[in-house]
Amino acid sequence: MTRRTRLTVAALCSLAVAPAVAVVILRMPAFGHHPLPYGDAINRDTVAQRHVTNMVTAVNFDYRAFDTLGEELMLVAAVTGTLVLLRGRRGESVSDRPAQAGDRPVCERSEAVILACRLFLPLIVTFGIYVVLHAQLTPGGGFQGG
Numbered sequence: 001m002t003r004r005t006r007l008t009v010a011a012l013c014s015l016a017v018a019p020a021v022a023v024v025i026l027r028m029p030a031f032g033h034h035p036l037p038y039g040d041a042i043n044r045d046t047v048a049q050r051h052v053t054n055m056v057t058a059v060n061f062d063y064r065a066f067d068t069l070g071e072e073l074m075l076v077a078a079v080t081g082t083l084v085l086l087r088g089r090r091g092e093s094v095s096d097r098p099a100q101a102g103d104r105p106v107c108e109r110s111e112a113v114i115l116a117c118r119l120f121l122p123l124i125v126t127f128g129i130y131v132v133l134h135a136q137l138t139p140g141g142g143f144q145g146g
Helices: 003-027 038-050 055-063 065-086 111-133 141-145
Strands: none
Touching (some): 038 055, 055 065
16 A cells, blocks of 8 residues: 555544544533542442442452453463463473474573573562552552552
8 A cells, every 4th residue: 555545544534533533522521520420429338338448449359340350360361371382391301302383493492581580570479469459559450460
């Protein structure tokens, strides 16, 4: 696709989206005035229902617990997939033939990467636990701790 064609498509798409953007901008509530009742309900009911005074932590770990659990499940699945792809073969030793990916050999794991992972893992886990326990100090709550 030529540059001129790309610019033409971009301009047409911008023109198609512009009315929707204008409507959203014109209908936005004024700063500090929200039309949704959820924040007011959380502030009103959380102390009685969850026995906590920190609304951010209550929302992250009580009201949105299943949502957060699903996000953490996706994170665990991504980490597990990465580990499966990057792990060594079982029984791998110096005398074994190099692993193959189709018709090309797979590079060996770097000793520097292995050492860095072993050194930083305890620090990363400790920081993750800190973020989970102090979710009210971060904009996204405790999800980043995973």
